[in-house]
Amino acid sequence: MGFAKDFVWGAATSSYQIEGAAQEDGKGQHVWDVFVKEPGHIAEGHTGDRACDHYHLFREDIKLMKEMGLMAYRFSIDWSRILPEGVGRVNEKGIAFYSELIDTLLQHGIEPYITLYHWELPYALHQRGGWMNPQMVEWFGEYAKLVAERFSDRVKYFFTLNEPQCFVGLGFLTGEHAPGIKAPLKDTFAMAHHVLKAHGRAVQMLRQYGKQDLVIGYAPTGSMCYPETEREEDVEAARQMIFSMSQEDRNWTWNVAWWSDPILLGHYPEKEFACYEKYLPKITDDDMKLIAEPIDIYGQNIYNGRCIRMGKDGKPEEVPRYVGFPRTAINWPVTPECLYWGPKFLYERYKKPIYITENGLSCHDVVSLDKKVHDPNRIDFLARYLHELKRAAEEVDLRGYFHWSLMDNFEWAKGYTERFGLIYVDYRTQERIFKDSAYWYRDVIRKNGEDL
Numbered sequence: 001m002g003f004a005k006d007f008v009w010g011a012a013t014s015s016y017q018i019e020g021a022a023q024e025d026g027k028g029q030h031v032w033d034v035f036v037k038e039p040g041h042i043a044e045g046h047t048g049d050r051a052c053d054h055y056h057l058f059r060e061d062i063k064l065m066k067e068m069g070l071m072a073y074r075f076s077i078d079w080s081r082i083l084p085e086g087v088g089r090v091n092e093k094g095i096a097f098y099s100e101l102i103d104t105l106l107q108h109g110i111e112p113y114i115t116l117y118h119w120e121l122p123y124a125l126h127q128r129g130g131w132m133n134p135q136m137v138e139w140f141g142e143y144a145k146l147v148a149e150r151f152s153d154r155v156k157y158f159f160t161l162n163e164p165q166c167f168v169g170l171g172f173l174t175g176e177h178a179p180g181i182k183a184p185l186k187d188t189f190a191m192a193h194h195v196l197k198a199h200g201r202a203v204q205m206l207r208q209y210g211k212q213d214l215v216i217g218y219a220p221t222g223s224m225c226y227p228e229t230e231r232e233e234d235v236e237a238a239r240q241m242i243f244s245m246s247q248e249d250r251n252w253t254w255n256v257a258w259w260s261d262p263i264l265l266g267h268y269p270e271k272e273f274a275c276y277e278k279y280l281p282k283i284t285d286d287d288m289k290l291i292a293e294p295i296d297i298y299g300q301n302i303y304n305g306r307c308i309r310m311g312k313d314g315k316p317e318e319v320p321r322y323v324g325f326p327r328t329a330i331n332w333p334v335t336p337e338c339l340y341w342g343p344k345f346l347y348e349r350y351k352k353p354i355y356i357t358e359n360g361l362s363c364h365d366v367v368s369l370d371k372k373v374h375d376p377n378r379i380d381f382l383a384r385y386l387h388e389l390k391r392a393a394e395e396v397d398l399r400g401y402f403h404w405s406l407m408d409n410f411e412w413a414k415g416y417t418e419r420f421g422l423i424y425v426d427y428r429t430q431e432r433i434f435k436d437s438a439y440w441y442r443d444v445i446r447k448n449g450e451d452l
């Protein structure tokens with residue numbers, strides 16, 4: 001028992017967070033390139049212009065992945081690097097970069113997993129209305145076609161969108177992320193519908209132009225829930241809560257069901273649909289068919305969860321966290337149970353093989369006097385979380401785990417103030433140092449999690 005023999009141990013990154021070379025080799029601009037330059041958006045005025053300079057250092061980085069024993073690497077393509085205007089003209093230098101990245105991974109025996117969209121909306125498309133424009137569905141399809149044509153001879157695994165909850169919610173509701181807009185609710189629901197359709201269109205294009213049988217998935221996030229006890233009523237309470245939309249309107253995107261039911265079940269969650277229908281554009285059967293274009297695997301980014309019990313009134317309620325509850329440096333709660341209950345509930349509902357496409361934490365990592373980076377908190381966190389994941393692996397079809405992140409990187413509005421990596425990055429020199437957790441993770445991989 002334990003993890004399947006072919007369980008995939010990997011790590012994840014995204015293009016803007018690591019690549020740098022923001023104005024190089026004909027790359028177009030995307031919404032983040034522009035957003036970071038406007039004062040007040042990013043902690044300490046940081047930008048991703050240079051980031052980890054992975055664009056130039058990717059060969060060295062892949063050597064480090066190999067040394068860590070990674071079996072797979074999940075990265076994203078910067079749409080504007082290969083299609084500077086979002087559609088039309090192809091930038092061959094951008095294609096060459098990803099092509100070489102893929103070849104080098106394969107030479108090192110590391111399986112590439114491509115995410116099409118980790119929030120880098122080409123600025124030219126943003127100026128044409130971006131996600132508000134229904135044409136985005138076809139634009140995203142065109143981009144997916146190009147990716148399939150150029151890379152799918154060597155890459156088999158694809159995820160369409162990363163965390164639509166965040167790029168719609170933080171990008172267009174709270175305005176904390178690019179493009180920093182506080183749009184009316186109605187607009188955000190329209191965008192969400194276009195986003196789901198764009199996903200479906202990308203799946204069609206990947207299948208149609210794929211050069212081999214592709215394995216296609218989706219990588220949303222959303223709040224996980226776990227029961228306070230294993231009593232059936234608490235489990236049921238957590239199950240109801242994980243698929244509900246109990247958040248207030250200004251935070252409506254932060255849920256699982258709105259973003260995954262349409263794709264996996266072919267319809268919006270019924271109760272919520274009735275409640276939000278007034279904000280929705282006209283939805284046709286063809287829309288729903290496109291959105292539900294079959295996928296092969298289900299990815300979920302999971303960082304933490306809420307503890308739920310059945311209240312005396314027969315309604316699920318959240319159990320308040322006790323004073324001094326463990327938290328990571330970014331202040332997120334440490335709730336290992338979410339890696340057991342999350343996959344379990346998701347598998348029950350969606351019946352697709354599951355990958356954890358992201359999980360991890362930020363710590364206040366420093367280089368110690370002995371020149372090493374000791375991160376006992378990360379090891380402790382991982383030991384707890386992966387232990388729970390192992391329980392899940394014994395019950396559901398769990399295919400892989402991607403740690404967020406391979407290396408410290410640009411943490412969006414928080415700039416470089418949060419360190420999520422297994423590898424420490426000194427941004428002054430671009431030196432990389434394995435943290436203790438990287439060695440620890442290497443052993444986990446070697447033993448396929450046997451000791452967890």
Ligand code: GCO
Nearest residue numbers: 014162163166301358404411
């Ligand atoms: C996310 C993003 C990552 C973040 C990570 C830590 O999917 O939210 O994929 O880009 O860096 O989650 O916040």
